[in-house]
Amino acid sequence: MDNNEIWVYVELSGSRIEPTSLQLITKAKAIADGRPVVAVIPEATTVQAETIVSQYGPDKIEILVDDRFAEATDEEVSDALFQVMDKQRPNTLLFPATILGRSIAPRLQAKLQTGLTGDCLDIYFKDTLLVQVKPTYGDNIMCDIVCPDRRPQMATVRPNTFRAVQDSSATTKIEKPIFEFHKEEAASILSTKPIINSSANISDAKTVIALGRGAYSEKNVKLANQLAAKLGGMVGVSRPLTDKPEFGHDDQIGQSGNTIAPDLLINLGISGAVQYAVGIKNAKKVVSVNTDKDAPIFAQSDFAYVGDATEFLTAMLGQVR
Amino acid sequence: MTVIEDQNRMLIQMVKEFTANELAPLDMEIDQKGDYPAGLFQRVIDNGLLKITLPSQYGGAGFDYTAAADALNKMAIGNASMAVTLEGHFKTIEQFTKYGQPSLNDKYLPSAGHRIFAFSMTEPSGGSNPKGISTRAVKQGDNWVITGDKIMITNGGLAEVYCILSKTEDDQMAVFVVDKDMPGFQFGKREDFIGLRGTPVGEVVLDHVVVPADHLLGKVGQGLEIGDNAHADARVLMGAILAGIIEHELGIAINYSKERKALTTPLYQLQVIQEKIADIAIARQNTRALYQKGAQQKVANQLYAETAAMAKSYGSRAAVRSGDEALQVLGGYGYSREYPVEHLIRDARAMELAEGTIEKMNLEITNAEIAK
Amino acid sequence: MKIVVGIKQVPQADSVKIDPQTNNLIRSGIQGVINPFDKNAIEAALRLRAQAGGEVILLSMGPDSYVTSLRDGLAMDADQAVLVSSRALGGADTLATGYTLAKAIEAIGDVDLVLLGRQSVDADTGQVGPIVAAYLGLPQVTFAESISLESANTIIAKRQLDTVIQDIKVTTPAVITVRSELNRPRYETPVNIKQSFDKAVTVWSETDLNLDPEQIGQAGSPTKVTSVYAPEKKGRQTTTLPTDPTQAVVELLNKLN
Known part of the structure; x- marks a missing residue:
């Protein structure tokens, strides 16, 4: 009923390969148990993403080459994928759960008339079935989902759930399946521009550098602002710093200030009083820097650096591209 | 669920959302500035909140008083000032629908969806004891000419239409409707109160304001009855607002006592704290029961003035x-x-203090109990 | 412009829990509300109606209790609502749901635009929009963060990907799914709440729509949920970084990615 292969969709933005696609190749190889892993890349002529993708050791790469893929619509991509997949249905087809992956995969799903599980946090085989572990209700509930009878078993997988590892031991076959690019008349991409991040409110910021009394100095404020600019984030403060000239109530994190939910929070010289802790409990990753190894903030952190905030900031500025 | 219950549930949900997004975040600022920030009151109007109780034939939503009281209860959890502003408006609309002549209501009530209506009794010479009223209404042909000074009016300055308790030449009490755009109408000073600092409370000075005959609410001689009725209507809503304030107080105490620890024990696990939280919760429940009872009695055309007085007397002390x-x-x-x-x-x-002091409430409650 | 807005009723946020004994979802006593992203879709539809005229029709699939959400949408000022409701539709996954909604949209007829929220907050799939578009053979814009009407039958929408933002032009009829950044949904006003009860809510079953029994409900759903459970609660496991600042930062950046 299927050809036993695990296919991974390689998402491109210009010549940038979406890291999740590479992560999925590594993951697919890890769970393959003898099943061939195939990367499928719709790309423009000049991109040649296969040279990089092959370093991650898929058994095969299927390249669909047409210059119009540089700015193809969801329908154009899913139509091309449908053509190469309809006859020889792979066992499994994985997409990154990016905006693009989550747009193309369901459109293709309808064409292939199969099941798709969105935004998975884990995938593994149980006999012939791919168990797709999906969070629901805002990550409060987990579901195991399978697609028993139809192929391919499709899933989109959340970015950065797995690590991509290069594998030079494998030999990768490159093939160019036959397909026809069907231009979609009713839709076109007029332009594609890089994003300029301009988050104005600290409660919406994706990255927050938070300064407390223990790290307050003119120099650290400057360095923190530089780092925030590099990371596309914002600088916030704990309550004691709100009466400093550089900061105000709008910058305050904590119970009587803002509740924040950044992907990354770096606390500098913040002790971690309960009023502050309330404001940061929704932060995803918390890094804390404090000279006091017993500071309560460390218990609320994923990463602890016991040391000087200036040195830490300087090192960060040196290492972050 | 009946349709009415469904509609009331949707109204409460809408008010909760509006309060959470538009009012609660400004609660501290409103108190500190002593006024509504620019644009806020316009958002209240734009979202139709002045129309909650206004009958549908005047373009309103026509919700009954239980729904209105529950709505102001939810609003007061986020910001009591705005809830009091609406209370002043709603209770005044009640006097129009109960006592207003059709020609007056047709002329004025359609504008109550975007203009605030206010009810004023108090004068500089005395509290809300209507006996000492010095505002005069003199009959002149078909019109009435009104002269006087009214103070401590809820929404004074913000409201555009005022019900004025006056004395006629034959020393009878009567309520007249004046519009801020009438010649001789002037706003006086705004009070600098220590609480409910968003709600404007101010003065209106009338110098020979001429109003047509149909601007008389009810009849000459009905002034005190209308005043009492307005008081009772206001007190039901104030009970609802007080229950909301207590709810807000309870929320703050609970949140804090869950997060704050004495050594390793969260505060709420300490008996001394539990006693306080339980007291506040009981007060919330009692106040809620009183205002809801008052609203239900009003909707069912039963006597509700005593329950209304209880809701405000008990609720204000409890809050x-x-x-x-x-x-x-x-x-x-x-x-x-x-x-x-x-x-x-x-x-x-x-x-x-407002809408009659606690002492006045207790006098009325006692009189009502003795008369039983 | 005839606009259909697909909406879903979801449990009130954060109120869903797992029974630790049975591992079943505890659903009782949970108030259903309109999916928040769908409110953005309704708002977008109402604004387009204000610009171009026409009609906003709400469409949902689910049990009769979903009328609650449709009523909410009507109280935002949509014109009418359609509920596809039948026992036979129960247990539908995204494919069966997409098929059913597509058929309902065909039955409504002459639809210029289908708007949906980017995803539901309960199932978090975000698949139904593209599936509906595929069934209807219409162009799609997903995750739109702005929508502008360029002419009577062209729309330009912006879609933000991870590192770039696209301007996508579609000719109507089309399907657009929207992000919450698109707009701020209006409140249901008290007057609109009252009036929403005078608006039509049409209920269709699978026979009204001539649906293929093999493509609806459980039979039409390729995916099966085999188990539901609470995620492992992870407190923060603190990793202490090396004392040398550069080493600390290198290790941190490695582990963050």
């Missing part, structure tokens, strides 16, 4: 005391102006 207890739970933070507890106490304190 002040609960605020004090919540402050104690928060310790030094509670005493800080950075936390909202202290302003809730000041807000609640207003309602031991």
Whole structure:
């Protein structure tokens, strides 16, 4: 009923390969148990993403080459994928759960008339079935989902759930399946521009550098602002710093200030009083820097650096591209 | 669920959302500035909140008083000032629908969806004891000419239409409707009150304002009855607002006592704190029961003035005391102006005075009980 | 412009829990509300109606209790609502749901635009929009963060990907799914709440729509949920970084990615 292969969709933005696609190749190889892993890349002529993708050791790469893929619509991509997949249905087809992956995969799903599980946090085989572990209700509930009878078993997988590892031991076959690019008349991409991040409110910021009394100095404020600019984030403060000239109530994190939910929070010289802790409990990753190894903030952190905030900031500025 | 119940549930949900997004975040700012920020009142109008009780034939939503009271209860959890502004408007609309002549209502009530209506009794010479009223209404042909000075009007300055308790030449009491655009109408000074600082409370000075005959609410001689009726309508809603303030106080005390620890024990596990939280919760429940009972009695055309007086008398004391207890739970933070507890106490304190003092409530309650 | 807005009723946020004994979802006593992203879709539809005229029709699939959400949408000022409701539709996954909604949209007829929220907050799939578009053979824009009407039958929408933002032009009829950044949904006003009860809510079953029994409900759903459970609660496991600042930062950046 299927050809036993695990296919991974390689998402491109210009010549940038979406890291999740590479992560999925590594993951697919890890769970393959003898099943061939195939990367499928719709790309423009000049991109040649296969040279990089092959370093991650898929058994095969299927390249669909047409210059119009540089700015193809969801329908154009899913139509091309449908053509190469309809006859020889792979066992499994994985997409990154990016905006693009989550747009193309369901459109293709309808064409292939199969099941798709969105935004998975884990995938593994149980006999012939791919168990797709999906969070629901805002990550409060987990579901195991399978697609028993139809192929391919499709899933989109959340970015950065797995690590991509290069594998030079494998030999990768490159093939160019036959397909026809069907231009979609009713839709076109007029332009594609890089994003300029301009988050104005600290409660919406994706990255927050938070300064407390223990790290307050003119120099650290400057360095923190530089780092925030590099990371596309914002600088916030704990309550004691709100009466400093550089900061105000709008910058305050904590119970009587803002509740924040950044992907990354770096606390500098913040002790971690309960009023502050309330404001940061929704932060995803918390890094804390404090000279006091017993500071309560460390218990609320994923990463602890016991040391000087200036040195830490300087090192960060040196290492972050 | 009946259609009415469904509609009421949707109204409450809407008010909760509006309050959470538009009012609660500004609660502290409103108190500190002593006014509504620019644009806020317009958003209240644009979202149709002035129309909650206004009958549908005048373009309103026509919700009954139980729904209106529950709505103001939810609003007051986020910001009591705006809830009091709406209370002043709703109770005045009630006097139009009950006592207004059709020609007056047709002329004025359609504008009540975007203009605030206010009811004024108090004068500089005395409290809300209507006997000492010195505002005069003199009959002149088909018109009435009104002269006087009214103070401490809820929404005074913000409202555009005022019901004025006056004395006629033959010393009878009557209520007349004046419009701020009428010649001889002037706004006086705004009070600088310690609580409910968003709600404007101000003065209106009338110098020979001429109103047509149909601007008389009810009949000459009905002035005190209308005043009492307006009081009762106001007190039901104030009970709802007080229950909301207590709810706010309770929320602050609970949140703090869950997060704050004495060594390793969260505060709420300490018996001394539990006593305070339980007291506040009981006060919330009692106040809610009283205002809802009052609203139900009003909707069912039963006597409700006594229950209304109880809701405000009990609720205002309970809200002040609960605020004090919540402050104690928060310790030094509670005493800080950075936390909202202290302003809730000041807000609640207003309602031991407004729409009749606690002493007046208790007099009325006693009289009603003795008469039974 | 005839606009259909697909909406879903979801449990009130954060109120869903797992029974630790049975591992079943505890659903009782949970108030259903309109999916928040769908409110953005309704708002977008109402604004387009204000610009171009026409009609906003709400469409949902689910049990009769979903009328609650449709009523909410009507109270935002949509014109009418359609509920596809039948026992036979129960247990539908995204494919069966997409098929059913597509058939309902065909039955409504002459639809210029289908708007949906980017995803539901309960199932978090975000698949139904593209599936509906595929069934109807219409162009799609997903995750739109702005929508502008360029002419009577062209729309330009912006879609933000991870590192770039696209301007996508579609000719109507089309399907667009929207992000919450698109707009701020209006409140239901008290007057609109009352009036929403005078608006039509049409209920269709699978026979009204001539649906293929093999493509609806459980039979039409390729995916099966085999188990539901609470995620492992992870407190923060603190990793202490090396004392040398550069080494600390290198290790941190490695582990963050």
